[in-house]
Amino acid sequence: RKEVEQDPGPFNVPEGATVAFNCTYSNSASQSFFWYRQDCRKEPKLLMSVYSSGNEDGRFTAQLNRASQYISLLIRDSKLSDSATYLCVFPGGGNKLTFGTGTQLKVEL
Amino acid sequence: DTAVSQTPKYLVTQMGNDKSIKCEQNLGHDTMYWYKQDSKKFLKIMFSYNNKELIINETVPNRFSPKSPDKAHLNLHINSLELGDSAVYFCASSQVSDGYTFGSGTRLTVV
Numbered sequence: 001r002k003e004v005e006q007d008p009g010p011f012n013v014p015e016g017a018t019v020a021f022n023c024t025y026s027n028s029a030s031q032s033f034f035w036y037r038q039d040c041r042k043e044p045k046l047l048m049s050v051y052s053s054g055n056e057d058g059r060f061t062a063q064l065n066r067a068s069q070y071i072s073l074l075i076r077d078s079k080l081s082d083s084a085t086y087l088c089v090f091p092g093g094g095n096k097l098t099f100g101t102g103t104q105l106k107v108e109l
Numbered sequence: 110d111t112a113v114s115q116t117p118k119y120l121v122t123q124m125g126n127d128k129s130i131k132c133e134q135n136l137g138h139d140t141m142y143w144y145k146q147d148s149k150k151f152l153k154i155m156f157s158y159n160n161k162e163l164i165i166n167e168t169v170p171n172r173f174s175p176k177s178p179d180k181a182h183l184n185l186h187i188n189s190l191e192l193g194d195s196a197v198y199f200c201a202s203s204q205v206s207d208g209y210t211f212g213s214g215t216r217l218t219v220v
Contacts, residue, residue, distance in 0.1 A: 034208050043199055043211035044152065085150065095140045095203055096165055099152040 003027060004100035006088050012106045017078050021103045023088030024070045033071045035062055036087040038102065044087055048073070078107045112136050115200045115212035122190055123220055129186045130215045132200030139204060140164075141183040143175060146197045146214075158183055190219045 005024045013019045025033075033050040048055050050071050054063040061074040075082055088100035115132040122128055134141060142165075143155040157165035158177040172188045183200060197216050201209040 036208075038150075043213050044209075045211070046208040049208065087152070089208075095159070096142075096154055096157060097203075097209060098154075099144075101149070101151050 003098050004088055004090060006100040006103045008101060008103060010104040010106050012108060013078055015078060015080060015107055015109055017107075018074065018076045019078055019105065020072055020074045021086055021088075021105075022070050022072050023100055023103075024068075025088075025090055026069070027090065027092075028066075028069060030090045032091060033062075033064060034089040034097070035071075035073050036089055036099070038085045038087055040084075044099075047086070075105075078105075080107050080109070083107045113200055113202055113210050113212040115198075115215055117215060118213065119216050119218075121218045121220065124190055124192060126190050127186070127188045128190060128217075129184055130198055130200075130217075131182070131184045132212055133182050134200075134202040134210070134212075135181065136202055136204070136210060138202035138210075139180060140202060141177065141180070142201045142203070142209065143183065143185050144199045144201060144211075146199060148196070152199070156183075156185075190217075192219050195219045 035047045036044040037047045038044040048062045050062040059076045063072050085102040085104045087102045089097050113134045140159045142157045146152045155169045156175040160180050161177045174186045177183045197214045199214050200212040203209045
C-alpha cells in the first residue's frame with residue numbers, strides 16, 4: 001500500500017457545489033496531517049492542518065478518520081477560485097512531509 | 110518581502126552541464142528542504158537540513174549535492190545534468206512540526 005493515496009481527479013463541479021476529497025494513508029502512527037493547495041505552475045501552499053478533532057475554516061472542513069486511516073476535505077459553495085490541485089500531506093520522520101499526488105479540482109460556471 | 114526565495118526561476122541548460130540553484134529564507138526557521146516535482150506532479154523530498162546539518166538524504170544520485178552555509182540558506186548543486194533531471198525544484202523551510210513554506214520553484218529544463 002502506498003504511503004499516501006489520493007484520487008487524481010479531475011473533479012469537475014459547478015460553481016456553488018459541495019465537493020469532498022478523501023486521502024488514505026498507511027502509517028497508523030501519524031498524528032497530524034495537512035491539506036495543501038497548489039495552483040498551476042505555482043508552489044504548494046498550506047490550506048489547513050488536520051487534527052484528531054477535525055478542523056473548519058470558512059467553507060473548508062477537514063476531518064480525520066483514524067480507524068479507517070483516511071482524511072477528508074470538504075469544500076462548500078465552490079468558487080471558481082477554488083480550482084487547483086489539493087495535496088494530502090502527512091509528517092514522516094525528521095520534519096519530513098510526505099505528499100500525495102494530489103486531487104485536481106475544476107470549478108466551472 | 111518574500112519568505113522563501115529561490116533563484117533562478119527558470120533554468121534551461123544542456124546535458125552534461127553543472128548548475129546551481131540557490132535558496133534563502135527569512136523566516137528564522139531551523140529546517141530547510143529540497144523537493145523535486147516531476148512531470149506527473151509528484152512532490153518527492155530530496156534533502157533536509159536542520160541548522161546546517163544534513164538530516165534527510167533520500168535516494169538521490171550523488172550528482173546532486175546540497176550545501177547549507179548557514180541555517181537561512183540551502184543551495185543545490187547538480188553535476189553532469191541529465192534529461193531526467195528536468196523538473197521543478199522547490200525549496201521549503203519549516204519550524205518543528207509546522208507546515209512548510211515553499212519557495213516559488215525553479216523550473217529546470219535539460220536539453
